[in-house]
Amino acid sequence: MINNQIMHIGVDDTDSTRKGCTTYVTALLVEKLEKLNVTFLDYPNLIRLNPNVPWKTRGNGALCLRIKCASGLEGKIKEAAISLVEEHSDLAFKGTDPGIVFFQNEKIPEEIKAFAKNTITGIVTLKEAARLIKKFGGEALGFKACRGIIGALAAVGENLEDDHTYELIAYRAPENCGLKRKVDEASIFEMDKLTRPYTFNNVDSEKGRVIITPRGPDPILFGIRGETPEVVKKAFGLVKPLEPVDRWLVFRTNQGTDAHLKRVPALNQVVPYSSVVAKGVVSRNPRIIPLRHVIFSVKDETGEVDCAAYEPTGALRRVARNLIVGDSVEVYGAVRKPSAGKLLTVNLEKINILALAPKIVLQNPVCKKCGKRLKSMGKNKGFRCEKCGTRFDDARKVQTVVERELKAGLYVTSTRSQRHLTKPLRRYGLEKHGAGAEGMIENWRSP
Ligand SMILES: [Zn+2]
DSSP states (O other), X not given: OOEEEEEEEEEEOOOOSSSOOHHHHHHHHHHHHHHTTOEESSSOEEEEOOTTXXXXXXXXXXXXXXXXXXXXXXXXXXXHHHHHHHHHSOTTSTTOOOEEEEEOOXXXXXXXXXHHHHHHHSOOOHHHHHHHHHHTTOEEEEOTTOTHHHHHHHHHHOOOOSSOEEEEEEEEOGGGTTSOOOBOHHHHHHHHHHHTTSEESSEETTTTEEOSSOOSSSSEEEEEEESSHHHHHHHHHHSOBSSOEEEEEEEEEOTTTTTTEEEOSSGGGOOTXXXXXXXXXXXXXXXXXXXXXXXXXXXXXXXXXXXXXXXXXXXXXXXXXXXXXTOEEEEEEEEEXXXXXXXXXXXXXXXXXXXXXXXXXXXXXXXXXXXXXXXXXXXXXXXXXXXXXXXXXTOOXXXXXXXXXXXXXXEEOOGGGOOTTOOOGGGTTOOOOSOOOOOOOSOOEEO
């Protein structure tokens, strides 16, 4: 049998806050397709979508398998995908609306690629997805409200031709799901040390905590993110699980690439539910609001927005607290819908300090005789030297430029509060551009 029929299979929104994981459904589908002797054209693609949509699922990740199969097998393949999604989705959960998209053209149309980008950076409609599927002869299957069709089509359309990373996900035995995850933590710190900077988001160095193990009821034991399939596999070999790993799989993904951020040329183009990069000048000094969050405002000729650094952003919050009016900054983050009469708020993921304004404080003058700083005698009553006793009746306060407790440069939210899509500092300089898949390694999954 010759595999000559191309098929892209997109899946989304099978999970809920209490159960399931779309990557797991995909892992099971890979095993089923393997038995049908298909050829995998790429690692399973794990596409994180706009983290800022109000109806998002837990991690807002959609998946796509790209395969070649013998003609005549399409029916069997579709059946396998549909029955797995049906079986493993949390269909009883309100807001879990799975979708599957089959697309059999070899080339992904530009319009579908553009749709995918919009799904990652902003808001799209099911109607638009349906129009594209019809126009280009795809097939879609939706459950309940069918919202998953949007993500499924976006996963088909995002073929990661630009910057991308890899994640090796190791899954637990079903009987262990819901129990505390058992992995030797010291081995994770050691793995991080031995594979950096080519793996990322393994540990939160601020808190000394491991972050490759999720906390929910899903079947993931841990996931290792990195620059190449080889390095995540090597890292996998260094981590010591203390419970059985049922299966593992390497995904190619847009995680850690900042794909969700859209640069806007002016602040009046910042819109709710998007994630932006925007330039401005600090227009209102930071204030600390309850729970130790820091809020400041930035403006340009076109508008003004608030920026919020929440407590878990760690270092970022400390940076934000030290900004002053006049500082020139570039802010990165998700835009929240404003409450009535308030400015739009950018929830900071990063801040790039472009230029610091001079910080000027008023100080008492120094004694002309002995050089000691004078003491004020009260408002408009002049100054007096405590050392030699000389009085200076008409001396005035002097302006002094003091050193800032900040340096220009890029600051990123703490590892523990980074979104799946946030590009961590460790990845700067390692971006891949226009490369596509690098060719597959032989053993990218088990079983
Ligand atoms: Zn003096």
